[in-house]
Every structure is written in structure tokens, then in C-alpha cells.
Amino acid sequence: MKFLTAFFLIPFLVAGCAATRPVADMAMGAGGGLIANQLSHGNPGLTAAGAAGGVMLSEGAFYLSGKASDKAYVTGYEKGRSDAVKQQYWILIHQQQQPRTPPDNVSLYAIPVPEQNLDGVTLNPTTKYLRIEN
Numbered sequence: 001m002k003f004l005t006a007f008f009l010i011p012f013l014v015a016g017c018a019a020t021r022p023v024a025d026m027a028m029g030a031g032g033g034l035i036a037n038q039l040s041h042g043n044p045g046l047t048a049a050g051a052a053g054g055v056m057l058s059e060g061a062f063y064l065s066g067k068a069s070d071k072a073y074v075t076g077y078e079k080g081r082s083d084a085v086k087q088q089y090w091i092l093i094h095q096q097q098q099p100r101t102p103p104d105n106v107s108l109y110a111i112p113v114p115e116q117n118l119d120g121v122t123l124n125p126t127t128k129y130l131r132i133e134n
Helices: 002-013 020-040 044-097
Strands: 106-113 116-118 121-123 126-133
Touching (some): 020 044
Antiparallel strands (some): 106 126
């Protein structure tokens, strides 16, 4: 019986391998066939049914695992989007709270920009400021 338990645990021990699904299907199919063979005293029809049941059990486990993985991915994606929006919000709040006066070692030099006409668009006169650090 210890051999059967160890045999069923093999697919879970190789869960990090790329070929996990075929190995698990093979192991569960063989284990199901072995159990069915022992319980049916060698009946080939019931042995084949037990092997098929083992493969179906393995595929069901992979389906449930994939479903949980997909749900976790969607949840993480939505959480990431939410965090990005919150981060942008707090950046804007902190920018608005910072003082508007420049530090003592910085001077602002005003440059008047006259009205301009570029490609048929009239730009109003404005003043731009050049930041100069002392």
C-alpha cells in the first residue's frame, strides 16, 4: 500500500517540470488501472475503466488548477490597475501641495513670448520662465 501512495505522489513531486501533465496523466492512469486490477481480480474491462478514471481524475485536477490560476491572474491584474490609479492620484495630490515658490538658490527669468501664427493657428502672447540655479 505504501508503494501505491508513493506512486500517486510522483506527479505532485514533479509539478515544476514542463512535462507535468503527461506524466501526471500517465501516473494516475496507471495507478487507477492498478487499483482496478487489484479490486476486480484481473478483469480487463474494469482495469481499463480504472485507468480511464485515473486519467479523468488527473485531467480534472489540472482543469481546477488552471481555473484557479486564471482567477488569480485576473484578480492580480485588476489589483495592479487599481494600484496604478491610486499611485497616479497621490502623485497629483502631492504635486498640488508642494510650494509654488522656488528655493533660495533658484531664480526665474521671465521671457515674454509674442503672439504667433503657426500653420494658421494663432497663439496668444504669454510669458515663459527660465529656471536658473545659482
